[in-house]
Amino acid sequence: MNHLKNEKSPYLQQHVDNPVDWYPWGEEAFEKAKKENKPVFLSIGYATCHWCHVMAHESFEDQGVAEKMNRAFVNIKVDREERPDIDNTYMTICQMLTGRGGWPLTIIMTPDKEPFFAATYIPKNSRQKMLGMMDLIPQIEKVWKEEPERIEQSVEKIKEGFSQSLQLGRSDQTFDTGTIKKAKTTLRNRFDGVHGGFGGSPKFPSPHNLLFLNRFGDSYEDSTSNQIVEKTCHEMRLGGIWDHIGGGFHRYSTDQKWLLPHFEKMLYDQATLMIAYAEAWKKTDNNLFKTTCIDILDYLNEQMTSDEGGLYSAEDADSEGEEGKFYIWTEKELKEILNDEQFSLYADLFNINEEGNFRDESTHELTGKNIPHLKQTVAEYADQKELDSEAVQATIHECLQTLKKERAQRVRPQLDDKVLTDWNGLIMAALASTGAIFEDNRFTEKATEIGDFLEKNCIKSNYSLHHRYKDGEAEIAGMADDYAFTVWGFIELYQTTFDPRYLEIAIELHRTFTKKFWDDEYGGFYFTSDDGEKLLGRQKEIYDGAMPSSNSVAALNAFRLARLTGTTDWEDQSEQILNAFSKPIADAPAGYTFALITPLIKQQSPKEIVICTGQKTDEVDEILRYLQKQDRYSISVILKTAETDKQLSELSPLSAEYDIDDSIAVYICENFTCKIPVHSLDEVKEILEQ
Numbered sequence: 001m002n003h004l005k006n007e008k009s010p011y012l013q014q015h016v017d018n019p020v021d022w023y024p025w026g027e028e029a030f031e032k033a034k035k036e037n038k039p040v041f042l043s044i045g046y047a048t049c050h051w052c053h054v055m056a057h058e059s060f061e062d063q064g065v066a067e068k069m070n071r072a073f074v075n076i077k078v079d080r081e082e083r084p085d086i087d088n089t090y091m092t093i094c095q096m097l098t099g100r101g102g103w104p105l106t107i108i109m110t111p112d113k114e115p116f117f118a119a120t121y122i123p124k125n126s127r128q129k130m131l132g133m134m135d136l137i138p139q140i141e142k143v144w145k146e147e148p149e150r151i152e153q154s155v156e157k158i159k160e161g162f163s164q165s166l167q168l169g170r171s172d173q174t175f176d177t178g179t180i181k182k183a184k185t186t187l188r189n190r191f192d193g194v195h196g197g198f199g200g201s202p203k204f205p206s207p208h209n210l211l212f213l214n215r216f217g218d219s220y221e222d223s224t225s226n227q228i229v230e231k232t233c234h235e236m237r238l239g240g241i242w243d244h245i246g247g248g249f250h251r252y253s254t255d256q257k258w259l260l261p262h263f264e265k266m267l268y269d270q271a272t273l274m275i276a277y278a279e280a281w282k283k284t285d286n287n288l289f290k291t292t293c294i295d296i297l298d299y300l301n302e303q304m305t306s307d308e309g310g311l312y313s314a315e316d317a318d319s320e321g322e323e324g325k326f327y328i329w330t331e332k333e334l335k336e337i338l339n340d341e342q343f344s345l346y347a348d349l350f351n352i353n354e355e356g357n358f359r360d361e362s363t364h365e366l367t368g369k370n371i372p373h374l375k376q377t378v379a380e381y382a383d384q385k386e387l388d389s390e391a392v393q394a395t396i397h398e399c400l401q402t403l404k405k406e407r408a409q410r411v412r413p414q415l416d417d418k419v420l421t422d423w424n425g426l427i428m429a430a431l432a433s434t435g436a437i438f439e440d441n442r443f444t445e446k447a448t449e450i451g452d453f454l455e456k457n458c459i460k461s462n463y464s465l466h467h468r469y470k471d472g473e474a475e476i477a478g479m480a481d482d483y484a485f486t487v488w489g490f491i492e493l494y495q496t497t498f499d500p501r502y503l504e505i506a507i508e509l510h511r512t513f514t515k516k517f518w519d520d521e522y523g524g525f526y527f528t529s530d531d532g533e534k535l536l537g538r539q540k541e542i543y544d545g546a547m548p549s550s551n552s553v554a555a556l557n558a559f560r561l562a563r564l565t566g567t568t569d570w571e572d573q574s575e576q577i578l579n580a581f582s583k584p585i586a587d588a589p590a591g592y593t594f595a596l597i598t599p600l601i602k603q604q605s606p607k608e609i610v611i612c613t614g615q616k617t618d619e620v621d622e623i624l625r626y627l628q629k630q631d632r633y634s635i636s637v638i639l640k641t642a643e644t645d646k647q648l649s650e651l652s653p654l655s656a657e658y659d660i661d662d663s664i665a666v667y668i669c670e671n672f673t674c675k676i677p678v679h680s681l682d683e684v685k686e687i688l689e690q
Contacts, residue, residue: 008470009079010416011047019066022077033074033111039144041073044080044087044105047416048264048316050323051121052104058124059133072141085528089535092165094118116154162536169524169540175578180596183589184216191228195257196235204252207276208544212593214279219604233280240371245403247299249273263317263324268547270296271426278434309453310419319413328358328369337406346399349381419469421458422481424450428489436496436628451493463508480527480550483513487557498639500647523576542581548594551577555598563608563636566654606634608669610655614642614662623681
């Protein structure tokens with residue numbers, strides 16, 4: 001047994017029985033490497049990573065490979081989701097050296113943590129142009145022992161190259177608002193008008209693009225932007241990327257049509273897609289979008305919620321060693337499970353056939369297995385076939401419930417049951433905002449449950465954060481994503497419940513974030529805190545990839561906190577973030593669409609609204625419900641009652657001068673200047689809709 005047995009990470013636990021003598025990241029491993037004068041073999045992955053499993057099975061479970069690795073290296077395993085700071089640093093190196101990145105990430109470095117080799121997946125044996133582990137290890141071993149000067153030269157070149165990445169976030173120019181229109185033009189040009197989404201294959205959901213386009217459409221009265229969002233949401237929901245039986249979105253589509261997914265399910269995808277679908281429903285009133293959010297909520301409740309209330313990280317793509325095995329069906333299986341009438345309808349609607357539509361990963365031949373997917377909604381199908389829509393809906397519902405019960409008898413993909421603060425902050429933001437949009441307490445209560453979990457387990461008394469919670473223990477110092485996403489979540493929770501405790505948490509966490517992560521010289525937030533582990537240098541992130549970046553979210557948070565409190569320093573901070581990254585955003589604006597939401601909102605005449613009332617009455621609720629229908633990023637609402645007056649006057653100096661009495665007084669402010677109060681919903685509408 002290696003040195004991973006006491007680790008909490010499900011990914012590291014997957015490697016406990018490897019013959020490779022793995023160490024967790026820590027000084028013990030690096031001291032051993034120094035003492036024995038060995039390079040360090042660093043392998044970074046995550047529990048639900050398909051190609052991580054492949055490399056583990058081929059090489060790390062192989063006695064011959066393990067013997068070579070143990071002789072040549074000190075071997076370290078890292079879960080990228082537990083230590084994104086380590087992953088970010090060495091992924092930058094890999095992309096710099098190879099021109100690409102991904103997982104598993106393989107780094108070979110000196111005992112001083114200085115890399116000289118980088119790759120992603122490496123096969124056991126060499127093939128074509130890929131060097132295999134059996135050949136790579138003795139080559140590295142030979143160079144390490146016989147040509148140390150080559151190692152030193154490589155290290156110095158890599159460190160010099162890496163230093164260039166530290167220049168990100170040091171722009172000396174003002175953010176150009178013209179990049180907003182350039183981003184929209186790029187997205188429009190990349191839009192797939194047939195299948196929705198952007199580009200070819202593989203195709204990612206990229207929900208921040210949808211959030212940006214929805215607001216662009218409103219701000220510039222550009223209906224094509226809203227149509228792109230509607231088309232994309234519609235096509236994704238019909239495709240195989242959506243789990244039609246159990247709910248939830250898979251990671252991405254390997255093809256252009258959203259048919260064949262990479263089957264892992266990530267918590268952060270459920271979060272950002274829930275927001276995108278809720279906002280798309282608000283624009284279109286398309287019930288399919290609303291039921292999508294409800295089905296995601298049901299999936300989270302059924303599969304992803306811990307006993308303590310936090311949400312787990314992910315479900316694997318593989319089960320029983322095969323990707324997608326849990327999710328796919330043969331025609332024969334379905335005929336045995338469903339009655340003749342059910343099968344005939346289900347197979348026709350969900351495109352099931354004897355040949356199948358799922359292809360073998362290596363041969364690309366059809367396997368006779370099917371990924372259920374739609375080409376039209378159930379209602380459209382019923383109309384086309386001239387069938388009773390309600391009867392068809394009822395039969396399909398019965399089919400899906402029957403298949404869900406049958407599927408539950410299969411071996412379910414492995415659950416990554418660690419609870420990550422940043423991803424829980426994201427899902428809290430999604431649930432709280434969706435609860436407000438739908439006026440559905442199920443979402444709001446779930447968001448509150450997560451907020452309470454984070455407050456109890458992951459937020460320290462000094463308002464600093466732990467990154468990971470598992471088995472009753474919160475560990476690993478919080479990083480930028482933890483702070484940015486959790487602040488976002490608590491802002492949304494306040495704007496939905498109007499409990500000032502959540503606003504207080506958001507404010508205090510943002511203050512800690514600024515104190516520990518802010519770059520006083522250039523602006524923007526570093527990914528690691530000033531007292532975090534030092535690797536090759538403190539990086540900043542702005543690219544909006546699988547998730548929006550910490551700086552993109554922080555720019556929005558700072559703007560919204562400024563509007564909620566009247567603290568202009570945070571308004572300045574928001575602008576500084578955008579200025580610090582103005583050059584990369586200007587160079588490729590479509591890669592930073594969440595960052596562009598903040599300047600886009602500023603063009604929409606954002607408003608602050610303070611509602612003062614002795615107590616929360618039905619009339620007040622009516623005003624709040626109307627305000628919740630507006631864009632919650634551009635309208636910031638403070639609700640002051642006799643009960644919350646004192647606390648809010650301290651938290652929000654903007655509202656401190658407004659007194660409470662028995663009547664309702666609504667102060668509508670713009671640019672920190674407030675109009676005379678109005679006292680009814682009709683008056684509020686008149687001002688906001690003029």
